[in-house]
Amino acid sequence: MRINMDALENVRALAFDLDGTLTESKCEMTPEMGEALAHLLVRLPVGIMSGGSYTQFQKQVVPFLPVGSHLERLHLFPTSAARCYAYKENEWRLVYSHDFTPDEKQEIMAALNAGIAKTHIVDDSTPTFGERTEDRGAQISFSALGQNAPIELKRAWDPTQEKRMPLQKLLVEALPNFSVRINASNTIDITRAGITKAYGIQRFSEMVGIPMGEMLYVGDALFEGGNDAVVKEAGIPTQSVSNPEETLALIRQFLTL
Numbered sequence: 001m002r003i004n005m006d007a008l009e010n011v012r013a014l015a016f017d018l019d020g021t022l023t024e025s026k027c028e029m030t031p032e033m034g035e036a037l038a039h040l041l042v043r044l045p046v047g048i049m050s051g052g053s054y055t056q057f058q059k060q061v062v063p064f065l066p067v068g069s070h071l072e073r074l075h076l077f078p079t080s081a082a083r084c085y086a087y088k089e090n091e092w093r094l095v096y097s098h099d100f101t102p103d104e105k106q107e108i109m110a111a112l113n114a115g116i117a118k119t120h121i122v123d124d125s126t127p128t129f130g131e132r133t134e135d136r137g138a139q140i141s142f143s144a145l146g147q148n149a150p151i152e153l154k155r156a157w158d159p160t161q162e163k164r165m166p167l168q169k170l171l172v173e174a175l176p177n178f179s180v181r182i183n184a185s186n187t188i189d190i191t192r193a194g195i196t197k198a199y200g201i202q203r204f205s206e207m208v209g210i211p212m213g214e215m216l217y218v219g220d221a222l223f224e225g226g227n228d229a230v231v232k233e234a235g236i237p238t239q240s241v242s243n244p245e246e247t248l249a250l251i252r253q254f255l256t257l
Helices: 031-043 053-058 102-119 151-157 163-176 197-208 229-234 245-254
Strands: 013-017 046-049 076-077 082-087 091-097 133-135 141-145 178-183 187-192 213-221 238-240
Touching: 031 046, 031 245, 046 197, 053 082, 053 213, 076 091, 076 178, 076 197, 082 197, 102 141, 102 163, 102 187, 163 178, 197 213, 197 229
Parallel strands: 013 046, 013 213, 046 076, 213 238
Antiparallel strands: 076 082, 082 091, 133 141, 141 187, 178 187
16 A cells, blocks of 8 residues: 555545445444544544445444544445435434435336346355345445355455446446446445435535545545546545555554644
């Protein structure tokens, strides 16, 4: 990991991916990471973005922030920033939501089921851990191995994304009014058109009153085709990490400035 320390000196707000960046996939944040985030929140606003649901944030992140953390400076962006939550008057409150209508959900599920049948992305021999399709309100997610698959299996199943690309291509054609993205290691996420992490970065910038050029996004999939790369459309500077350990090292270096 190469860090541009000169660039860090100008950062006035930080945004992070969740799985693979602050935590391992769907795992709890470590006490060390919680302490580091708490120190960051003393100094500046922080946003956390994930394709996961709000429930995942309440399991993975919130309980591991020390008592007394400046939660009023923290913004949570679940479901690929289709929703945002902020801490106001001692509770987490919904700031905005782009939830699907019942008709939109029906349209998405019909296209998804047809695409799965046509591409044969999964069959009876594919191991399943939990539900494969999850309605997250503002996002519908298809996880080939199931929502609760072990990390090792998810990482090994489709590291080059080639298994999911045919299904994604079909869904893009069938759902022109929606965003369809290959995310994580075995997942495809569907939100309304234009609702991506880039949108979340723009909204975060507006909420905290800080230009995107003075912010930094940290993620483990900023490479071309990675699920964090879309943030570059917003014009925000980025820092690539490979795992939560590198993120923790980055935060600690930033805190020394």
